[in-house]
Amino acid sequence: MTIPMVFILLSIIFVVLRVMPGDPVSSMLGGHAPDSVIEEKKEQLGLNRPLPIQYVEYLVQICRLDLGDSMVFNERVTKSIADKLPATIELTIFGSIITLVLGVFMGAYAADKRRQPQDYLIRFYGIVIYCIPVYWMGLMLQLIFGIWLDVLPIAGRTGPRVFASMFEKTGFYIVDTILVRDFSALADVLVHLILPSVTLGLVLSGVFVRLTRANMLEVLKADYIIAAEARGIRHRKIVYKHALKNAFIPVLTMMGLQFALLLAGAILTETTFSWPGMGRLLLERIYLRDYPTIQGIIIVFVLIVAMVSLLVDIIYAIIDPRIRY
Amino acid sequence: MKFWKLLIYCAIVLTLALFPIQGFAKSDTLVYGTTEKVTDMDPAHAYDFHTWEIFYNIYQGLLTYPAGKTDLAPGLAENYFISVDGKEYTFELRKGLKFSDGTPFDASAVKWSVDRVIALKGDPSWLVTEFVDRVDVVDKYTVKFVLKNPVAYFPSLVASVPYYPVNPNIYPVDKIIRDPSEMKGGKLVGLGPYVVRSFKRDQEIILEANPNYFGPRPKTKRIVIRYFADATTMRLALEKGEIDLAFKTLNPSDISDLEKSNKINTIKAQGPYIRYLCFRCVGPPFDDKILRQAVAAAINRPPLIQKVYLGQNAPLYSMVPMGMWSHTDAFKTVHGDGNIAKVKKLLASKGYNEGNKLAFDLWYTPSHYGDTEVDLAAVLKNQLEATGVMKVSIKSAEWATYKDNWKNKLMSAFLLGWYPDYIDPDNYTAAFGQTAGSRGMGIFFSDPVWDKKLTEGQTLADMQKRTAIYKEVQQMWTVDVPTVPIYQGILYVFTQKSVGGVLLSPTLRFNYDPIYKD
Amino acid sequence: MPFSPATGLAQLISRFTGMGKKYGVEWWILVAGALIVLAIVLMAMFSGAIAPFNPHDQNAGPQLAPPGGQHIMGTDNLQRDVWSRIIFGSQTILRIAVLAAIFSSIIGISLGLVSGFSGGFFDRVLSLVMDSLYSFPGLILAIAFATMLGPGVINITLAVSVIYIPTYFRLVRGQTLSIKEELYVEAAKAIGASRFTILWKYIFPNVIATTVVVFSLNIADAIMIEAALTYLGLGLPPSIVDWGMDLAMGKKFLPSGQWWLITFPGAMISMLAIGFTMLGEGLSEILNPRLLER
Secondary structure: OOHHHHHHHHHHHHHHHHHOOOOHHHHHOOOOOOHHHHHHHHHHHOOOOOHHHHHHHHHHHHHOOOOOEOOOOOOEHHHHHHHHHHHHHHHHHHHHHHHHHHHHHHHHHHHHOOOOHHHHHHHHHHHHHHHOOHHHHHHHHHHHHHHHOOOOOOOOOOOOOOOHHHOOOOOOHHHHHHHOOOHHHHHHHHHHHHHHHHHHHHHHHHHHHHHHHHHHHHHHOOHHHHHHHHOOOOHHHHHHHHHHHHHHHHHHHHHHHOHHHHHHHHHHHHHHOOOOOHHHHHHHHHHHOOHHHHHHHHHHHHHHHHHHHHHHHHHHHHHOOOOOO | OHHHHHHHHHHHHHHHHHOOOOOOOOOOEEEEEEOOOOOOOOOOOOOOHHHHHHHHHHOOOOEEOOOOOOOOEEOOEEEEEEOOOOOEEEEEEOOOOEOOOOOEOOHHHHHHHHHHHHHHOOHHHHHHHOOEEEEEEEEOOEEEEEEOOOOOOHHHHHOOHHHOOOOOOOOOOOOOOOOHHHOHHHOOOOOOOEEEEEEEOOOEEEEEEOOOOOOOOOOOOEEEEEEOOOHHHHHHHHHOOOOOEEEOOOOHHHHHHHHHOOOEEEEEEEEEEEEEEEEOOOOOOOOOHHHHHHHHHHOOHHHHHHHHHOOOOEEOOOOOOOOOOOOOOHHHHHOOOOOHHHHHHHHHOOOOOOOOOEEEEEEEOOOOOOOOHHHHHHHHHHHHHOOOOEEEEEEEOOHHHHHHHHHOOOOOEEEEEEOOOOOOHHHHHHHHHOHHHHHHOOOOOOOHHHHHHHHHHHHOOOHHHHHHHHHHHHHHHHHHOOEEEEEEEEEEEEEEOOEEOOOEOOOOOEOOOOOEEO | OOOOHHHHHHHHHHHHHHHHHHHOHHHHHHHHHHHHHHHHHHHHHOHHHHOOOOOOOOOOOOOOOOOEOOEOOOEOOOOOEHHHHHHHHHHHHHHHHHHHHHHHHHHHHHHHHHHHHHOHHHHHHHHHHHHHHHHOOHHHHHHHHHHHHOOOHHHHHHHHHHOOHHHHHHHHHHHHHHHOOOHHHHHHHHOOOOHHHHHHHHHHHHHHHHHHHHHHHHHHHHHHHHHHHHHOOOOOOOOOOOHHHHHHHHHHHHHHOOOHHHHHHHHHHHHHHHHHHHHHHHHHHHHOHHHOOO
């Protein structure tokens, strides 16, 4: 993602937000506030100035790396984002691990068993799982594991008796609980991660099954694989070590591109599992028309997407020795 | 092999998961679950039911409602006197009180706090500025409120949160506080039975008994308020015994299941919360009161409540809620429920019939009043259309837009709800029927006779005369119908069997200090 | 040989299986997808005839009755028949998804054609805009647009279509760029064909084939975005029957044992999306034989 692209996105979001009916002041004040107070607040927040001026000021503010204050609550935007970001990151990391493990292994297996029933089954799984809305998958898992079998918690980051304020430092609960060595709290945090990350991981694994399978098919046809077979190296080792390693590089690139999909999935997963992350924050603030916070969240999303593609490039260079920057 | 390593890690995680979670909470701790949210920890700006509830427990008013009661009792003030013209209220404060940090409490703290609310112009500041001209410190333990006009219900106003004295040493004069961490010293310092020990927004608030509290010691030493993002999780936590008490707001289906459960205690009380339908009384179609009457007669409350809320609210036939003095079932006797014959007759007189239906938009807001709202709109539409002479289209807007819409007169009929600011019939009537209040709610009803009557109710001190006035106003409501009352909320608290001392009252106050755990 | 229904049918079947032999599993994926889509389209077209109840009838049966008897999918808390709501809900989702796909393909294809053909500053700016839209999570854009436009069928359709315009644009622009270098386009230019004629007669027909596959996959995706928007409560008034909305309403009955309120609407959304995806997958393998691995 390039700088001009970020700029264009921000401009689009700016325009969309200002065209939306409603404004942050009326959502903040109760029905009793007299018009004079409302006008005063609008003046104070700069909402009465012409849009082009607001736009330029907004861009200047962004360039100074300042996300500003919320227009609805007495809160810095950076603070409300910092409160919610770790939850989303924890969820997406675990979700993508599950996606990768499931997707890559199933894809490799399918390629190995090409044109056999296992292959068809896995490909069918790929299509079906991709088409299941992530929130419905979440609800069904909640119903089965949370209500019927009653083995897993269905929502939130911790149970009601584990108090985050007792251990919270970084906001990443796994790290925090390890830092204070509260292992029962850690176990609770991990148990709460299971259903949301499995949901997110399962739904996105479909894409990776297909990708890995397609790449594996290419790689398995390559000369060096055939040569390895001829040399009598164990078939399983060839497929899952040599071939998979080579097929993995394009998959990883796709992972970078699919990260936007992962974030979108995370928003829906967060809503279903009451996960206190960025997605829920975004929805809540859209309802309140809290312009600075919405813009701040979008910027953070854009930054994450950009950072992931950078990260993918770096990993790419490490895995594939032919690439040098 | 990396794969095997991963598998081992998974195994470790699973073993950890199987360890029982050591309950952090001990028996002197009560965990209270809610789906509400705290807004600003500042009496100058907080204007919502739940934040006020916390203030009831960490601060005190000059006058207060004891747990479970609807009559005012002395709080920080031992006594008060009213001047003959009804415009001066003098309060004599208790002596020797201390804030939880040891700062002595006196009349200057009262004046400082009220002046601060006036100066900051926060959301609820109108509760002070509309009535109070100035506050005078008479002596160290005497404070005098000078009012703009005589106000019959001023004592109940004084019991509301914007009048609460705060510690001048920790609240900034010119800034509204959101989190306790922003205060001088980084801690909330109060006068009530509890103090805030730790505060984590949207997660939990830990309260501990205030050692400097002048009243009886709270029965439970520590209260943890646990914030749930959804009702489903809260219900499951209650059933598993992970929380001791759940209050506001469970889904109707959860409430009916929990009520049947023999492992859970149910405490139920009439709430002061009402829902109603508003009309825009200017412009077609509802500038015509006959049409408003027709809609009022078409609504059928009991089946509506059964469908949408599984029967968990009470049908309401007046804007003054049940349980409050002067309440009458005016709409029941005049319009009835689902009175189709009457609707047809009324509309026929205006030329509407099966061939020429009265068509209008019915507005609702999808998340502000919870997700049952869409059902409420759907059922209302069905009931109105069941008369055969109305055609209703449902429209919705998020809260921010909704408010703009009513100010801009865009909605001909719309659903709203009301939590009282102070406990008096005036708060349920003047806000909708008096010209100024009505304009603010998007109703735009204006009638000099009503204005005069309601002003009289505000200023007269004689209870009997006031009761007569509000009874008359409720009767007038059935004729002019600026709004149609639909239902009154019922409050539900669910607790474990071991928990006692939960006292609910129609004042919506929920005091934590009488609650105990065996 | 005289035509008879029996031989006609036999021919049809043999052609069907012949195609199956020729294209293998892909053919059957295509057929299965088409059948699912067909079934739901028929459901939408003949809703009134199939549905046992009016979907808005609030006295269709007892409150929250489990599936069985008169109500094969049970009833909801407003005493409406879930199966009838499922049937009528198919109309809403199909209409929005198909309209959104048509809308975004028309805009995306025409912008892509013009942009790729004319090149220059216009092309660079438009590509940049489209690329930035493309790289951002579509759902968030759709949420923003849906909030901006407010609730309603048309507005939701627009919000959904916005996020697919870049997909068509990028596809078509890329192809236009390569086709415009082809000899026959050069030839057309040489004989003095107008720019419009070249675009319409020489480039467009070559581009359209690939977009067919994307179109079908696009509908599948639009179905899920539409349902996501209405699930999040952005979108439609209750007078419109919609699966996503019913799913959101049923969510709160999760712990009370009324599983049918969430199971059926969600299953239908998945089925419909699966149908269109299989259709698209099958088409793509058959239309682009070079991708076909044997």
